[in-house]
Amino acid sequence: MKYVLECKKIAKHYPKLRLSEIDFCLEPGYILGVIGENGAGKSSLMRLILGGWQQDRLETKRIRRRQELTATADDELIEAAEGKIVVAGSDIRYHSEEAKQKLAFVMTDCPFSMFMSPLDHAKIYGISYDTWNQQVFLEKCKEYGVDVKKPLKKLSKGQCILFQLAFALAHEATLYIMDEPTGNLDVEVREIFLNVMQEIVEQGDKSIVYVTNRMEDLEQLGDYILWLHQGRQITFERKDVLLEHFMIVSGRESRFHEIKKLYPRFFLAERSFPDSREALIYAKDNRFSLPHRYPTLEELFYYHKLHMERYHESFIEHLGERV
Secondary structure, rough: OOOOOEEEEEEOOOOOOOEEEEEEEOOOEEEEEOOOOOOOOOOHHHHHHHHHHHHHHHHHHHHHHHHHOOOOOOOOOOOOOOOEEEEEEOOOOOOOHHHHHHEEEEEEOOOOOOOOOOOHHHHHHHOOOOOOOHHHHHHHHHHHHHOOOHHHHOOOHHHHHHHHHHHHOOOOEEEEEEEEEOOOHHHHHHHHHHHHHHHHHHOOOOEEEEOOOOOHHHHHHHOOEEEOOOOOEEEEHHHHHHOEEEEEEEEEEEHHHHHHHHHHHEEEEEEEOOEEEEEEEEEEHOOOOOEEEEOOOHHHHHHHHHHHHHHOOOOHHHHHOOO
């Protein structure tokens, strides 16, 4: 099977973050949600995919040289990326230009010049794509209400995001990188964005990597989940399969404590309400008569954080031992 994105044994050491153990493949026609706490390495991984490793090598050499001139014995020097990233069959290490032709992106921090207009950007950067379609770009800007003649600094945050979306749709990309684009958007713009994402993957030959803290978006649209923690991949799994490994049980305080005494190791994390308690457990461990249901992705993320704060280990990584 030809994958849209292959990340094989990715590792990179930054001064304050070490990416490691990143290994997954994404098929065409799916939305991959990338989640994790702030600083987990989500945006760093996206920059590796988008920037290619030629750029990373040059930047690594420059930073290492600067650090070596001032480093103490305890300083950590930046290292070049290891592993392999392949976009729609093109290895970005050896065929970066081919890979970039197949990539499109929308970023929460707009990477385009804020002093140039959307039309200027299209004229200057559009020609770098073999499949660039100026008419599609102009039509999408008009549809989204983006003034193509104003500099980006005079557009709203939502309009800057929609300009990037119009630019991304104006060439025949195979993989779309969406790095927290809907974080501060109003409801109308966010709905436009989510609908377009759904239309992209419905074509069947394109996929989206969607970095977000909005779990409700992934509940609605996500097919796969890549979960990062402190630079490590703790799981890559279909969303529905991941959630089916767990259950939330709830009950009165007295009944809850009674069962917990009998099965203390089954309770991964819990929280209290005025008249009851609730806990997350592995689904296969549901051997007692408490009301139960599958968690939402947001609830799973919340309970995982509680568990990490208490035990300093990820229960997600132990799934293979339980199933």
